Amino acid sequence: MRGFRFVHCADLHLGSRFKDFLPDDPGEAGRSSLESFSAIVDMALAEGASFMVISGDVFDRRNALPSTRLFFSKEAERAGIPIFVSKGNHDSERPWDRYIPFPRNVRVFGAEPETVKIRVNGIDVDVTGVSFASRYEGRNLAAMLRGDPGTFTVACVHCDVEEADEGHPNAVCSLSDLMDKDVDYWALGHIHRRRVMSERPYVVYPGNIQGRGFKESGPKGAYLVSVSDDRVSRLTFVPTQSVQWKEVSVDSGSVDENELAEILAEDSSPTDVVSLTVKGKGALADSAFHDAEGLKERLGRKAHVRIARIESRTDVPEDGIRSAGESLMEGGRDAVEAAVLSHRVIRDHAHAVGSMTGKELKAAVRDAVEGLERAMEDRL
Ligand SMILES: [Mn+2]
Known part of the structure; x- marks a missing residue:
């Protein structure tokens, strides 16, 4: 059986920062995308990959520095295998680019389609690609590419497949543009959520290599693609x-x-950051509401994970709020003051309640009840 392997990754966003706050080490934010790319290079070497394709957004437009480019150059050189890059919307030219050249094994596609013929393990392979010409690409880049029917072809492009229904529209194409083009593997980038959109031919978004917040949760990394007898035989994330x-x-x-600690500990790693939502009623909901910091600390210790935030969502029936409000109003000033004093955040400002007239106080409670009802309607 004749075969080889290659690595497909995209949206490295090297240098990117986190969008959600990391509890105890903000410094991790800057390093994480770099560490993930180093791990991809390690994997390519360990698995004996013959080449790598990177489908755009190598650098993060806002945060990448000259040192970020230097890092990429050195890691690419360490990989030692041919690396093909198609530029995405984050890859426009920077003033320092020409002072920090890429090593010779890196081939960056230009703004017009190109095909590079390589030979791996005695097998001919075509790698075809095209880059964004500028930050906003109005052309249908994917539709500009095609393969050779007799040769295993990988097409590398940063684009927005309409059917994926995500990402900012840029270099838009539809899934049908990718069919019957004699391409065996469409190595795409741009959409940060990993997905295989087709297996005939393969149309693959590997997702970004490092999540930047809870909107990009779950494992992130690269695909290792195994090819035998001119066909993709295995796709491993x-x-x-x-x-x-x-x-x-x-x-x-x-x-x-x-039990929650056990759930959190299950296939968890010390590098996980958790956003916890507690629904319903019960002891756990009570601690989530009244003692979120204590719960965070105890769960973190028991389950060896970092918990960034805890939200409690207790669905109180509407009439429950109204009757709570009514009994507060019936109880008069004493009941309102007692409620304010029992609240750990606002009790220091209880004197403000004392200076309100009875009418003001009643109106404030009524507003609060209505506001709470409205907020709940939005949630339910
Ligand atoms: Mn991107």
Whole structure:
């Protein structure tokens, strides 16, 4: 059997910062995308990959520095295999680019389609690609590419496949533009969520290599593509993220704190950062609401994960709020002052309530009840 392997990654966004706050080490934000790319290079070397394709957004437009480009150059050189790059919307030229050249094994596609013929393990392979000409690409780049029917062809392009229904429209194409083009593997970039849109031919978004917040949660990394007898025989996702963002949601009615700790500990790593949502009623919901900091600390210790935030969502029935409001109003000033004093955040400002007239106080409680009802309607 004649075969080879290659690595497909995209949206490295090297230098990018986190969009959500990391509890204890903000410094990780700057390093994480670099560490993930180093892990991809390690994987390519360990798996004996013959080449790598990078489908755009190598650098993060806002945050990449000359040192970021130097880092990429050195890691690309360490990889030692041919690396093909198609530029994306984040890759416009920087003043320092010409002072920090890429090593000779890196081939960056130009703004017009090009095909590079290579030979791996005695097999002819075509790698075809095209780059963004500027930050906003109005052309349908993918439609400009095609393969050779007799040769295994990889097409590398940063584009927005309409059917994926995500990302900012840039270099838009439709899935049908990619069919019947004699391309065996469409190596795409731009959409940060990993997805295989077709297997005939392969149309693959590997997603970005490092999540920057809870909107980019879950494992992130690259695809290792195995080819035998001129066909893709296996597609393996390899997670390489340095920090993994995780969203966990539990029902307070069905788990207690210890069970939750077990759920969190299950295939967790110390580099995970968790956003926890506690729904329903019960002891867990009570601690999530009244003692979020304490719960965060205890769960973090028991499950060896970092918890960035805890949200509690207790669905109180509407009439419940109204009757709570009514009993507050019936209780008069004493009841309102007692409620304010019992609240740990606002009790220091209880004297402000004392200076309100009875009418003002009633109106404030009524507004609060209505506001709460409206807010709940939005959530339910
Ligand atoms: Mn991107």
